[in-house]
Every structure is written in C-alpha cells, then in structure tokens.
Amino acid sequence: MYKFGSTLLIAAGLTLAPLAQAMAADKADIAVLIPGKHNDNGFMQAAYRGYEKIKAELDVNASYVSNISATSDPVLLTDAMRKLAAEGPDMIIAHGGQCNGPAQIVSQEFPDIKFVVIQGHVQGPNLSSYVVRQEDSAWLAGALAGLTTESDVVGHISGAWPKPGLMGRAAFYDGLKHVNPDAKFLTWFTGDLDNTGINGEAAAAEIANGADVIYTMLNAGRQGVIDEIKSHDGKVRHIGNVSDWTQVDSTFVGSAVADASVAILNAARDYTTGEWQPNQIQEIGLGKGDVVKLTLAEDVSPEVKQKLDELAAKIVSGEITISTSYDGQEFNPASGEFVDQSFKETLKTKS
Structure with missing residues (x-):
C-alpha cells in the first residue's frame, strides 16, 4: 500500500516531503529548557543527555534551548520559558530547581501545555516535577x-x-x-x-x-x-x-x-504513553x-x-x-x- 501511494505521488510530479511533514506534525512536540551550558560536564549536560535520549528512544519532535543564564536569573528564565511556550510545544521540560518559579508562572499563562520541572518541587493543573534524589x-x-x-x-x-x-x-x-x-x-x-x-x-x-x-x-x-x-x-x-x-x-x-537525564526521558515517555499526570512529584532514589x-x-x-x-x-x-x-x-x-x-x-x- 505504501509503495503504491508513493508511486502515485511521484507520477503526479509531487515529492514525499509534504507527506513526511504531515507525519512529523502528528508527533508530540517536546522542548527541553536548559538554563546553563548544555556541554558543561555537569548538571546541565545531564539535561542534554536527556534530550538525546528522547531523540533516540521516542517517536517525537524534540528540541532544546540552553545557555540562558549563568546565574539562573529568574526573570531571564521566565522570559525564555514564555518564549518557548509561545511556539506551542505539547510539553516543556525545564531542567533544575531554579525553574520552579518560572514554571509556576508560565504554566498558568499556557494551560494547554504540559510543564515538567526536573529536580523541582512544584505542582499544578498542568505542572509536575520529576526528581532524582x-x-x-x-x-x-x-x-x-x-x-x-x-x-x-x-x-x-x-x-x-x-x-x-x-x-x-x-x-x-x-x-x-x-x-x-x-x-x-x-x-x-x-x-x-x-x-x-x-x-x-x-x-x-x-x-x-x-x-x-x-x-x-x-x-x-x-x-x-x-x-x-x-x-x-x-x-x-x-x-x-x-x-x-x-x-x-x-x-x-x-x-x-x-543522573537527571533519566528523569527527563521518563517525563517525555510518560507523555507519549498517556501516563503523565499533573499535580505530581515523581521521585527516583537510591536502590532503583x-x-x-x-x-x-x-x-x-x-x-x-x-x-x-x-x-x-x-x-x-x-x-x-x-x-x-x-x-x-x-x-x-x-x-x-x-x-x-x-x-x-x-x-x-x-x-
């Protein structure tokens, strides 16, 4: 069936690009917000590894933004999160407890988007936290x-x-x-x-x-x-x-x-499987x-x-x-x- 449909498209002088775009449009859009440098050999790079795991393991459109503020300035983080939300992703995963306040503010402004804070302690109608202990x-x-x-x-x-x-x-x-x-x-x-x-x-x-x-x-x-x-x-x-x-x-x-990258992957996976829930704090600790x-x-x-x-x-x-x-x-x-x-x-x- 797929080969037959492709042949018809080519015969009509069309390409498969629109079809691929349409298929991509059906995928969930998940954005990862990384406050610091994504290659810092530390906590922020764990976020980037999480983004890479999402790309490798889940059938979604994944993106990330990074290097927002070396000092985790809440105003800059809030502005960056708001700008990211305006692009209309299905889920925003914000990395680090410094994103608690910004996520509380921006999640209320964009109630149709799911928000997650990694290492956070905030909850809301469209907001949860995933914590590696x-x-x-x-x-x-x-x-x-x-x-x-x-x-x-x-x-x-x-x-x-x-x-x-x-x-x-x-x-x-x-x-x-x-x-x-x-x-x-x-x-x-x-x-x-x-x-x-x-x-x-x-x-x-x-x-x-x-x-x-x-x-x-x-x-x-x-x-x-x-x-x-x-x-x-x-x-x-x-x-x-x-x-x-x-x-x-x-x-x-x-x-x-x-390894906070696992929490990032878990949040994205939960969204794709329908298991993500608001008003939750999910924890992974020693022995798991x-x-x-x-x-x-x-x-x-x-x-x-x-x-x-x-x-x-x-x-x-x-x-x-x-x-x-x-x-x-x-x-x-x-x-x-x-x-x-x-x-x-x-x-x-x-x-």
Whole structure:
C-alpha cells in the first residue's frame, strides 16, 4: 500500500516531503529548557543527555534551548520559558530547581501545555516535577568524606542556591557527621556554577584552612577546583556529583551520581504513553537501578567500601533518615571567616 501511494505521488510530479511533514506534525512536540551550558560536564549536560535520549528512544519532535543564564536569573528564565511556550510545544521540560518559579508562572499563562520541572518541587493543573534524589548519593558522599579525611576538615563548594542544591549540601553534611561527628565543615556557594576562577579560589581558601576532601556541586566551574586540587600533589581529594567523575580524573575519590537525564526521558515517555499526570512529584532514589549511586575510586579501601555499602542499605531500608536542611554557618573564602547563611543574599544581588 505504501509503495503504491508513493508511486502515485511521484507520477503526479509531487515529492514525499509534504507527506513526511504531515507525519512529523502528528508527533508530540517536546522542548527541553536548559538554563546553563548544555556541554558543561555537569548538571546541565545531564539535561542534554536527556534530550538525546528522547531523540533516540521516542517517536517525537524534540528540541532544546540552553545557555540562558549563568546565574539562573529568574526573570531571564521566565522570559525564555514564555518564549518557548509561545511556539506551542505539547510539553516543556525545564531542567533544575531554579525553574520552579518560572514554571509556576508560565504554566498558568499556557494551560494547554504540559510543564515538567526536573529536580523541582512544584505542582499544578498542568505542572509536575520529576526528581532524582541526589540527596541520597550526596549523603553517601558525605560519609565517604568523613571516612577518608585525614585532617578532619571537609569542604563543599557549589554555585547556585536552588532548593535541590541546598538539600544536597545538607545531605552531604548529614552523612559527614553521621560517620565523623568531630569533622569541621567548610561550605560555600560562589554564585556561579560555571566560573572556573572564583570556584578555584574557593577551593584554595578551603584547602588553606585544612580541607583535604572537597565535594563540588558545580558545572563548568568544577574545572577550577580540579586544577587547584591537582596543585597539591595528591594531598587533597575531590568528590564529584551528577556523573561518575572517578572515570575522569584521579583526584576524585568518589562521585555522588544522580543522573537527571533519566528523569527527563521518563517525563517525555510518560507523555507519549498517556501516563503523565499533573499535580505530581515523581521521585527516583537510591536502590532503583544505577540512576542514583556513589561511585568510588579504585584506591578506596575495602573497609571503607564495606561500610558505605552498609550505610546505603540502611538508606534504602529507611533505617537512616536523611536530613535535607542545614542551619549552620558558611565559610567565606574571601575573608576566611564563618558567616551566617543570610550573608549570601548580598552575593545574589551582585551575581
């Protein structure tokens, strides 16, 4: 039948392009909004991998926009989401908790479009969130830091302040204190996930104050920390996040994997199968495949590996409850002093 129809079209002097366009028009249009650089080797690149998975695995028209704001400016993100919605896709998948507010606003303006926030916590009549529980692997990363530090000083560096980032920091601290209650904690948000200079400077300050293990929740800015740690001749180790950084550089003693690309694919697939629901928060956590896990460098001792396996099992069973709030002070690398968390509000206004 198809060959016969094609022959008629060719005989009439037509091409198959209109037919292909008509078929494409019947497909769902799904757009992925990536606030930062899609090739940042971090959280934003996970979004791009999700887009690639949609293209490869689903029969839909997929597109993406990226590099909207290095500082996750809510006004810029809202404007970009509104512009994307005006193009009329069936679903917009916005990557990162920084899209919570913009999605709440724009989803009300475009009630016929389905909206999803990855790592979000928002819901609505046409809005849901899909969450990869990075706090599970972040907690284990904190335990790893507490078990491997020799100085009993552990650092943390991130760039932006969306809720998932704050929860991840808190979980890391909780895991650290669970295994090493006497450890000193140096934590700082630099205000920019991609700037190698300021993140490298933050690492240098933490190291100067004794940190010999640093956990980074960064994107392109992580390279600045890698470079700084490398200058200390193996005396400082690094813990990464999102993907497995132990396969990238030998300075990493572990990595808190939380592959958000899977959540993006799940949201798009749910739309195509009719399983997507509004007013929902879908979660993927530890013990559900390889999406959330802690990876370890080969030189981690068998004793530490066994202890971490035991702790992971207790998280899955519910015996360990992860704290996702941190009320302590932060370490300001510029001054070398500890400051209340309210201090970062001044940085937000400058960034």
